[in-house]
Amino acid sequence: MTNYKVVEIFSSINGEGTRAGQLAVFVRMQGCNLNCTYCDTKWANEADAKFHWTSTEEILELLRSMEIKNVTITGGEPLLQEEIGELLEAMAKEENLRVEIETNGSVPLQPFAEIPNGPSFTMDYKLPGSGMEKYMLPENFAVLRAQDTVKFVVKDYEDLCRARDVIREYDLTEKCHVYLSPVYGQIELENIVNFMKDNRLNDVNMQLQMHKIIWDSEMRGV
Numbered sequence: 162m163t164n165y166k167v168v169e170i171f172s173s174i175n176g177e178g179t180r181a182g183q184l185a186v187f188v189r190m191q192g193c194n195l196n197c198t199y200c201d202t203k204w205a206n207e208a209d210a211k212f213h214w215t216s217t218e219e220i221l222e223l224l225r226s227m228e229i230k231n232v233t234i235t236g237g238e239p240l241l242q243e244e245i246g247e248l249l250e251a252m253a254k255e256e257n258l259r260v261e262i263e264t265n266g267s268v269p270l271q272p273f274a275e276i277p278n279g280p281s282f283t284m285d286y287k288l289p290g291s292g293m294e295k296y297m298l299p300e301n302f303a304v305l306r307a308q309d310t311v312k313f314v315v316k317d318y319e320d321l322c323r324a325r326d327v328i329r330e331y332d333l334t335e336k337c338h339v340y341l342s343p344v345y346g347q348i349e350l351e352n353i354v355n356f357m358k359d360n361r362l363n364d365v366n367m368q369l370q371m372h373k374i375i376w377d378s379e380m381r382g383v
């Protein structure tokens with residue numbers, strides 16, 4: 162039986178992305194290979210973070226009982242779980258689930274893109290402000306499909322410029338959804354809009370993390 166290091170499972174509205182505002186279940190996995198300056202889930206990344214070994218069947222049973230269609234698998238970095246492919250394959254066979262996986266851009270996506278009826282990807286491209294850009298795998302861009310998303314979490318003007326350049330270099334708005342999302346509390350929101358206007362960033366979505374507006378920004382499980 163395959164098990165995963167699950168730190169929390171909760172339902173909420175999705176605060177981000179193409180399904181923002183819709184009910185979703187979040188499955189958060191322990192551990193990460195990166196250490197972004199701004200990470201809001203550092204607590205889940207620590208090697209000694211409290212987790213429950215949870216099996217594929219236990220996760221599926223819980224999801225079936227919750228009767229919520231959207232599932233977001235996140236972390237930490239969920240694609241580091243050994244055998245995560247097995248979970249994604251099992252979820253793909255569930256008729257009533259629509260699965261999204263949030264991933265940090267440093268793990269090859271190709272193997273997971275081949276899963277029939279598999280998850281959509283919300284892939285971060287880590288910008289200079291994260292300190293992690295050197296770990297990005299540009300070959301992942303070639304794997305993305307119309308249902309997938311590239312997300313740029315922007316901290317400052319340098320990050321905005323880099324996001325713009327990457328969007329243009331890889332023609333991302335022609336391939337998939339593209340989001341700009343502020344590092345919480347660290348950039349004037351208006352500056353993002355002005356930058357989009359100045360640079361004619363058509364087909365790019367600015368988003369705010371709704372859950373941090375609705376609840377305390379440090380609150381877990383919402």
Ligand SMILES: C[S@@+](CC[C@H](N)C(=O)[O-])C[C@H]1O[C@@H](n2cnc3c(N)ncnc32)[C@H](O)[C@@H]1O
Pocket residue numbers: 193199200201202235236237238239263264265266284285312314342343344345370
């Ligand atoms: C915690 S990560 C987990 C998934 C994966 N490790 C990743 O980085 O995409 C989920 C999302 O939250 C974003 N995030 C983390 N800390 C943030 C912050 N302080 N403000 C805004 N977004 C943040 C990440 O950039 C990522 O898009």
Ligand SMILES: Nc1nc2[nH]cc(C(=O)O)c2c(=O)[nH]1
Pocket residue numbers: 173174175176177187235263372383
């Ligand atoms: N409500 C809610 N929506 C979310 N969308 C992405 C989240 C995340 O932590 O990645 C998140 C989260 O933690 N909570």
Ligand code: SF4
Pocket residue numbers: 193194195196197200201202203206236237238265
């Ligand atoms: S990759 Fe994701 S979970 Fe890992 S440190 Fe960065 S934001 Fe946090």
Ligand SMILES: [Mg+2]
Pocket residue numbers: 201202
């Ligand atoms: Mg979060």
